[in-house]
Amino acid sequence: MSQSVTADSTGDLTARYFDLHEHDHPEGGSTMLGFWIYLMSDCLIFAMLFAAYAVFGGNYAAGPSPRDLFDLDLIALNTAMLLFSSITYGFAMLEMEKGKVGATQMWLAITGLFGAAFLAIELYEFSHLIHLGAGPQRSAFLSSFFTLVGTHGLHVTFGIIWLVTLMVQVAKKGLIQANKRRLMCLSLFWHFLDVIWIGVFTFVYLMGMLR
Amino acid sequence: MSAAHDTHGHDGHHDEGASHGSLKDYLIGFFLSVVLTAIPFWLVMGDVLASKSATAIVIMAFAVVQVLVHMVYFLHMNGRSEGGWNLMALLFTLLLVVIVLAGSMWVMYHLHMNMMPVHDMRQLP
Numbered sequence: 001m002s003q004s005v006t007a008d009s010t011g012d013l014t015a016r017y018f019d020l021h022e023h024d025h026p027e028g029g030s031t032m033l034g035f036w037i038y039l040m041s042d043c044l045i046f047a048m049l050f051a052a053y054a055v056f057g058g059n060y061a062a063g064p065s066p067r068d069l070f071d072l073d074l075i076a077l078n079t080a081m082l083l084f085s086s087i088t089y090g091f092a093m094l095e096m097e098k099g100k101v102g103a104t105q106m107w108l109a110i111t112g113l114f115g116a117a118f119l120a121i122e123l124y125e126f127s128h129l130i131h132l133g134a135g136p137q138r139s140a141f142l143s144s145f146f147t148l149v150g151t152h153g154l155h156v157t158f159g160i161i162w163l164v165t166l167m168v169q170v171a172k173k174g175l176i177q178a179n180k181r182r183l184m185c186l187s188l189f190w191h192f193l194d195v196i197w198i199g200v201f202t203f204v205y206l207m208g209m210l211r
Numbered sequence: 212m213s214a215a216h217d218t219h220g221h222d223g224h225h226d227e228g229a230s231h232g233s234l235k236d237y238l239i240g241f242f243l244s245v246v247l248t249a250i251p252f253w254l255v256m257g258d259v260l261a262s263k264s265a266t267a268i269v270i271m272a273f274a275v276v277q278v279l280v281h282m283v284y285f286l287h288m289n290g291r292s293e294g295g296w297n298l299m300a301l302l303f304t305l306l307l308v309v310i311v312l313a314g315s316m317w318v319m320y321h322l323h324m325n326m327m328p329v330h331d332m333r334q335l336p
Contacts, residue, residue, distance in 0.1 A: 032293065033293045033296055033297065033300075036293070036296075036297050036300060037300050040300050040301065040303075040304040043304050043308065044304065044307060044308065044311075047307070047308040047311045047312060048311060050312060051311050051312050051315035052315075054312065054315060054316050054319075055316065055319045072252065072255065072256050073256075075252075076252050076256075079248055079252075080248075083241070083244055083245065083248065086241070086244075086281075086285055087237060087238075087240075087241040090232065090237035090240075090241075090285065091237070093231070093232070094232075094233075094234055094237070097231060188286060191281060191285040191286050192286070194281060194285070195278055195281045195282070195286075198248075198274050198277050198278055198281070199274065199278075201248075202251065202270055202271065202274035203274075206251055206252070206255045206270050207267055207270070207271075209255050210255065210263045210266055210267050
């Protein structure tokens, strides 16, 4: 500061209040914080959907209740798939930090397979419910259920698309700084979806069976 | 913030941005989440506790603990990442989430209470 003041002692205070000599911002230096703030806004979307489910969850319109519809064995399997995909993504991150392209790609692929298994089970559950006549148009309970769980499933779908995209990027360019940053963003996204799923299986499925 | 301070202090600034987990962190987190997931499912599927409201409170407590485990061991949250801004954003979001959830349920509960007599319309004088 003393340097800039002596240089502009004639009365021009611009240098005192503005950063004229802008220092370098490393590329992507603020990406992780920005992505975290995006995740927090996503968290608010889910909070709204959880609130809607909390309000409408008991309005069956003389239709089926959670106890008639949910199959906890299936949900336990689903939860296991997402939990496994979380730890395998963690392994991918550890290999990434070691700079091992092959091992990173392998763990990413396994993560993608677990994610796909989760989606397949969820789609099976949805199609089963719709086949039973318990589709989203049946009651307020089912509308809010499909919106909440479906939005989570949609996030997982986009997560898988993102994961495949990054696997192609890593295959083409290797573990360069930009790819590492992207993998770290997806890591946050993927673990965040697992956190949301804790809320889903607790409040929707387990609490639903207690109604 | 002085210019001199900026040029010197900036290199170290971004290194502390993202904190990484170790293998041990991930394994502890995974083990804890498996336990914290299995117990609520067991409580509900096996009808272990006689009281439903007690079961509900216990599984909600397990969910809260598991979210914290995921935050610490998988998302590597701590007060230092991104110079504390991650934690600030999280706390602000949690405040909004609590307001949204508690507020909606509170308001709608009272609405249901006020609409109760509708069901007994025929018995009204």
